Amino acid sequence: xxxxxxxxxxxxxxxxxxxxxxxxxxxxxxxxxxxxxxDPDFLEVELLEIFQKEWLCVGxxxxxxxxxxxTTTKLLGEPLIVVRSNENTIKVLSNICRHRCMQVASGSxxxxxxxxxxxxxxxxxxxxxxxxxxxxxxxxxxxEHRLKEIKSEIWxxxxxxxxxxxxxxxxxxxTELDKILANYHTDEMIHHFVEEDIWEANWKxxxxxxxxxYHLSFVHPxxxxxxxxxxxxxxxxxxxxxxxxxxxxxxxxxxxxxxHKDLTEEERNRSTLFCVFPSQVVSQSPHLxxxxxxxxLTVNQLKIRWSISVRDSEMIETEFDKLLTLWKQVxxxxxxxxxxxxQNLTSMHADTGPLAQEDLEGTIKDFHRYLAKRLNx
Numbered sequence: 001x002x003x004x005x006x007x008x009x010x011x012x013x014x015x016x017x018x019x020x021x022x023x024x025x026x027x028x029x030x031x032x033x034x035x036x037x038x039d040p041d042f043l044e045v046e047l048l049e050i051f052q053k054e055w056l057c058v059g060x061x062x063x064x065x066x067x068x069x070x071t072t073t074k075l076l077g078e079p080l081i082v083v084r085s086n087e088n089t090i091k092v093l094s095n096i097c098r099h100r101c102m103q104v105a106s107g108s109x110x111x112x113x114x115x116x117x118x119x120x121x122x123x124x125x126x127x128x129x130x131x132x133x134x135x136x137x138x139x140x141x142x143x144e145h146r147l148k149e150i151k152s153e154i155w156x157x158x159x160x161x162x163x164x165x166x167x168x169x170x171x172x173x174x175t176e177l178d179k180i181l182a183n184y185h186t187d188e189m190i191h192h193f194v195e196e197d198i199w200e201a202n203w204k205x206x207x208x209x210x211x212x213x214y215h216l217s218f219v220h221p222x223x224x225x226x227x228x229x230x231x232x233x234x235x236x237x238x239x240x241x242x243x244x245x246x247x248x249x250x251x252x253x254x255x256x257x258x259x260h261k262d263l264t265e266e267e268r269n270r271s272t273l274f275c276v277f278p279s280q281v282v283s284q285s286p287h288l289x290x291x292x293x294x295x296x297l298t299v300n301q302l303k304i305r306w307s308i309s310v311r312d313s314e315m316i317e318t319e320f321d322k323l324l325t326l327w328k329q330v331x332x333x334x335x336x337x338x339x340x341x342x343q344n345l346t347s348m349h350a351d352t353g354p355l356a357q358e359d360l361e362g363t364i365k366d367f368h369r370y371l372a373k374r375l376n377x
Contacts, residue, residue: 007048010041011375018372026358029365034350037202037342043299050278050374051076055153055160055170057280057293058082060191060309061090062157063108068125071108073305075161076295080150081105081114082159085125092161093127094148104147114147123147157187157309158280158291170276173241177274180236180244181284183262184272189289189309192316193324196305197331201338202345203279203296206304207367209334210281210292211273213247214360219337223330227253228271235362236272243366244274245359247283258311259286275363277370287311290327300342306331 017033024030036042056075059082063071070083072095079095081104095103102118105111113130114123122131127147132140151162153170156178160170171178199206209215213233217225228247236244248270259268263286271285282291289309296302308324310316315323344350355361 006041007044010039011045011049014042014045015376018375021368021372026362026365029355029368030352031355031364032204032368032371033352034345034347037205037345038299040299043296045375046296047076050371051295052164053162053167054278054374055162055167055276056278056295057158057160057276057291058092059159059194059293059305060157060189060307061154061159061187062191062309063194064090066110068110068112069108070105070111070114072103072105076163078150078163079103080161081147083125087126090152090154090159091126092150092152092159094150096148097121098129098145098147099132156181157189158276170241173239174276176237176239177242177244177276180272180274183260183264183267184284184286185260185262186284186289189311190313191307191309192320194305194307196303197335198297199302199304199335199338200300201302201335201342202299203294203302204367204371205338205341206292206294206302206334207275207279207281208364209338211243211245211275211363211367212361213245213273214356215337216247219333220330223326223333226250230360232270233359235358236274238363238366242274242276243363243370244272245363247271247273258315260311275367277367278374287315288323 014036058073058075058080059071064082064084067084067086067088070081073080081093081095083091083093085091095105097104097116099119099121102116104114104116104123113125120133121129124130127149129142129145132142151165153160155171155174213230216228217230227249229250232248234246234248236246238244268286271283273283275281279294280291292304292306294302294304310320355364
């Protein structure tokens with residue numbers, strides 16, 4: 001049970017910091033106070049005020065390409081089923097049987113419906129209960145016991161859910177990002193790989209790390225510096241639901257073999273990185289789409305569901321293994337640094353510090369201002 005008094009106290013302790021952040025000029029903006037990454041009570045505030053109320057990514061639409069395809073996941077402790085229904089629409093259902101709360105599905109695959117392994121209650125692809133063996137109670141009705149449907153939305157081929165069901169539509173907050181991505185045709189990318197991992201770090205630290213180009217040359221000297229060095233980072237327009245920057249390619253690097261014909265010369269020679277607030281970070285390049293859906297487990301631990309999609313299926317046979325190896329190495333380089341960082345945030349000498357100029361850390365400023373808005377709503 002949530003201790004509301006304790007949570008209200010944590011909210012009050014940090015409210016002044018975020019109020020000041022909203023008033024601070026972008027040129028003078030500082031990093032967040034270290035305790036905001038280490039205080040368990042503050043994480044509870046974030047869970048209540050952000051994660052329960054916002055849109056969270058759970059996958060790609062082409063992970064469930066045809067009727068009956070489904071996949072399962074757990075989001076902030078909630079077991080979910082993502083399924084292509086009989087109506088050929090994607091639904092997100094609670095993976096909790098309406099009888100005794102057993103999960104009715106596991107893994108992924110293709111099915112005509114879901115059968116609870118405990119007492120064999122069966123549900124169709126819409127979540128409607130269609131059979132409950134030996135249930136003869138006079139007032140029992142199949143129609144009244146369907147799986148709960150979770151509010152969902154698809155944008156650019158990504159599937160999002162809103163756990164409390166009260167969020168305003170997502171797409172209108174991302175109209176400017178649609179313009180940035182238009183020529184990439186993000187919704188047409190072909191899903192090929194997904195993996196989950198646990199990092200011993202605060203969720204905000206990973207969002208910040210992914211979304212700034214300042215660290216690229218220094219943390220990734222052998223992997224990303226030859227492709228997207230720090231000096232090539234450029235801030236892109238932002239909006240109420242996102243921030244973005246471009247990582248231009250070093251001279252001599254090209255991903256053109258599989259690019260889309262609509263891309264401009266500038267777009268062919270960069271990766272476009274963006275964050276859909278609060279916790280989805282994405283790298284869209286001409287040939288590759290890589291994203292992380294980040295969720296906090298504890299104040300010091302996060303889970304990522306990271307996935308790769310390709311522009312052309314030919315890439316899967318010719319060069320995907322090489323690209324996957326590169327991204328795994330990049331992730332490991334970031335993981336090592338962030339896990340050390342998390343330990344250092346509890347030091348008696350840890351304090352706020354200045355953020356760099358717009359092209360290098362302007363995206364972090366956008367993220368912090370988003371947090372300030374949500375936590376002072």
